[in-house]
Amino acid sequence: MTYNAVSWLLDRNVDEGRGGKVAFDDTVSQITYGELQQQTRRVGNMLRRLGVRREERVAMIMLDTVDFPIVFLGAIRAGVVPVPLNTLLTAEQFAYILGDCRARVLFVSEALLPVLKDVIPRLPDLEHVVVSGKDAHGHKLLADELARESDKFTTAPTHPEEPAFWLYSSGSTGMPKGVRHLQASLQATADTYGKQVLAVREDDVCLSAAKLFFAYGLGNSLTFPMSVGASTVLNSTRPTPALMFELMNTYNPTIFYGAPTLFAAMLNDEASKGARAGTRLRICASAGEALPESVGHSWKSRFGVDILDGIGSTELLHIFLSNAPGDIKYGTSGRPVPGYKVRLVSDAGDDVPDGEVGELLVEAPSAGEGYWNQRSKSKNTFQGHWTRTGDKYVRDEEGRYTFCGRADDMFKVSGIWVSPFEVESALITHPAVLEAAVVPEADPEGLLKPKAYVVLRASSATDNLFEALKEHVKQKIGPWKYPRWIEVVDDLPKTATGKIQRFKLREH
Incomplete structure (x- = not known):
């Protein structure tokens, strides 16, 4: 049995008459379904020319432009495994992931190259760097590489349970983990x-x-x-x-x-x-x-x-x-x-x-x-x-x-489970609070109680605000759940996906 995700996602649309319809618009340029089909075929030919074989990995550190779906879908079409990476990671995190996945080729947006300047020479498995943008800065330019290729390409006869792409977890409590996803998953x-x-x-x-x-x-x-x-x-x-x-x-x-x-x-x-x-x-x-x-x-x-x-x-x-x-x-x-x-x-x-x-x-x-x-x-x-x-x-x-x-954020107060999210949701219903995060803190007797970190709206601080917030939570969700301590901060630590990193607050 063969199944390639790109045949279903892309080629089917062209076959059904949507080749001239805009698929993606990145506010600078557009690409239709028909153009995307041609470009993904060129990516397949380019990867073959660069010596990338089926099931090998290519990394993507790319901004959200029309080049992203071109590369991502083109790799899958060829049976090559694209690995898109969070563009907000640090140089050391990039080095770890690129080494971990052993990418043969790195596709990168020009604006992100400076972060990788000292990383690229440290990667023994990396053979080619292809830049999306106007200046390749000594590497290969994606537009030029694609212009060299034919738009005739035979889609790889992959299996529906064959790995199609990897995504790395957000790594909120350590280095990210590579999750292997299959052709049929999309x-x-x-x-x-x-x-x-x-x-x-x-x-x-x-x-x-x-x-x-x-x-x-x-x-x-x-x-x-x-x-x-x-x-x-x-x-x-x-x-x-x-x-x-x-x-x-x-x-x-x-x-x-x-x-x-x-x-x-x-x-x-x-x-x-x-x-x-x-x-x-x-x-x-x-x-x-x-x-x-x-x-x-x-x-x-x-x-x-x-x-x-x-x-x-x-x-x-x-x-x-x-x-x-x-x-x-x-x-x-x-x-x-x-x-x-x-x-x-x-x-x-x-x-x-x-x-x-x-x-x-x-x-x-x-x-x-x-x-x-x-x-x-x-x-x-x-x-x-x-x-x-x-x-x-x-x-x-x-x-x-x-x-x-x-699971690692929950804690008990007086033998009853306390949900940080429940306390946070109560706090942000107060007109003075913009954002809130709650973590456990030990009192002088060593017993855990809620501690809140809050981001206030402009000009919301008052002399009795903390007591007002505690009373507000008591009235909303119960007297044992109110935060015993409240600390005002300018912002809360978050992952790139917007998740609050409570473990960083617990380390304060």
């Missing part, structure tokens, strides 16, 4: 979340704040729109509130994908007060961290469009638990996406009843086959049909799941 996410939750359609225009190198962004901007022949707007720069509103008004997207931090920032950005979200916007989606209930309600009130909050992971490729149109309860992650099964288990591995906290396990058609060179961690995470997420959840009697925290 379609699996499109057939489940894309089709049955978003109901993505051909006339959609998609805009995602999350970048293509993230599992979340890859589905948002590439898999889902290409699965139906829709169009995507790419943004190569930082997704500030002002820029997102500008793109919304310029391109009038129908689907906008964000993260809780960004949705909150867009609602609270003083410079964007009165900004509109376009006239065609029909749905928004959120992932990365749980969406606070107050943010969901405020967004719907201001823009008249719901946010579908859900949870996904690099290991499972996209969202597997989500709210859905017509079935939204803010403050929860909704229900299992059709095609996915979930369980909540105790520390002993037993299923827990409704109302009790358990670790979330997922049976997924899009699960990775394991971590590269991480046998022990693979065995701990990928357990037969089930994948351990490390997330603590509680299920209500209606079958909805509410996020409690990461």
Whole structure:
């Protein structure tokens, strides 16, 4: 049996008459489905010329421009494994990952070359550097390399369970881990979340704040729109509130994908007060961290469009638990996406009843086959049909799941589990608080109690603010959960995906 993801994602669209339709627009240039097909074939020929064989890896440190899908899909077409990397990593993190995956070729955006100046000479397996941009700075220029090649290429007859691409986890508690994803995995996410939750359609225009190198962004901007022949707007720069509103008004997207931090920032950005979200916007989606209930309600009130909050992971490729149109309860992650099964288990591995906290396990058609060179961690995470997420959840009697925290973030106060996310959600409903993070802190008797780090809105500090915040939390969620200590900070440590790095706050 043969199956190549590019045949389904790209060639099918051309065969069905969408060759002249814009697939991607990066605000500087556009590429149609037909042009993308030709360019990916040229990538296949280029990789052969450079001596890259099937199943070998090529790394991508590329901004979100039309060159990203050209390289990513071109490699998969050739049976070569692309490894997109987070463009915000440090030089040492790049060195580690590039050495770990043993990439033969590195595709890199010109603007990112300076970070890699001292890294490239240290990589014995790296044979070629290909630059996306106008100046190759002594390396190969992608445009020139593609211009040399024919657009005739026979797509590799890959197997649906053959590795197609790798994604490295965010590495919030150590060096990132390479997750190996299969040829059939992209379609699996499109057939489940894309089709049955978003109901993505051909006339959609998609805009995602999350970048293509993230599992979340890859589905948002590439898999889902290409699965139906829709169009995507790419943004190569930082997704500030002002820029997102500008793109919304310029391109009038129908689907906008964000993260809780960004949705909150867009609602609270003083410079964007009165900004509109376009006239065609029909749905928004959120992932990365749980969406606070107050943010969901405020967004719907201001823009008249719901946010579908859900949870996904690099290991499972996209969202597997989500709210859905017509079935939204803010403050929860909704229900299992059709095609996915979930369980909540105790520390002993037993299923827990409704109302009790358990670790979330997922049976997924899009699960990775394991971590590269991480046998022990693979065995701990990928357990037969089930994948351990490390997330603590509680299920209500209606079958909805509410996020409690990461397994290593939860702690007990007076013998009762405390969810940092619950305390944080209560804090940000106070008008003085913009962001909050909660971690355990030992009191003089050595007992754990909540400590909060808060980012305040402008001019919100008052003499009795801390006591007011403590009382506010008591009234919202219970007297034992309030933060005993509150520290004001300018910002909170986050991963590039917007997740709060509570472990850094615990190290204070």
